[in-house]
Amino acid sequence: MTLIKKTTEVINVNRLALIRRVQYQLKNIFLMMLLVPLSFVTYASDIKALMNISPEQCVAMSQGQSCYVAVELTWQVDVPGDYCLYSSAQENSLRCWSNVSEGQFTQAFNTKVNLTFHLKQQNATQPLVTSVVKMAWVHKKKGQPRTSWRLF
Secondary structure, eight states, X not given: OOXXXXXXXXXXXXXXXXXXXXXXXXXXXXXXXXXXXXXXXXXXXXXXXXXXXXXXXXXXXXXXXXXEEEEEEEEEEEEEEEEEEEETTXXXXXXXXXXXXXXXXXXEEEESSOEEEEEEETTOSSOSEEEEEEEEEEEOOOSSOOOOOOOO
8 A cells, every 4th residue: 555545544534533523522512401401490309498487386365265376477498489378277378479589478367276387389289398386275175074062
């Protein structure tokens, strides 16, 4: 073989190797571009949330009586977004916020049972955080009334 043929073969082999490397790199870049948007999706389980509620307890005079309480609630999350606050006292959301990472809520309630509050991402089913205002009584209901016997 002549020197020119050998040189041409080496150049062709080098070109082929270069083309394969470029194809491989383009394929990897294309796959990375497809995966990048998925990394920006935040799932509810990835969001860290805190909720503070005051008071933590509602006290009625005796068991079975209603308790009147003005609940003050604050919450924080590490990812800004659209969030809604729910209560066990009603089906609909108490309040919703858009594009925020914290919120406050104040409302008076009249209840005979524990009040549970849930913070959820808008249109989500699983709560991010839950807090409870527990019922307490000064006098518990007694099982059977006492009968006292008096002679006079």
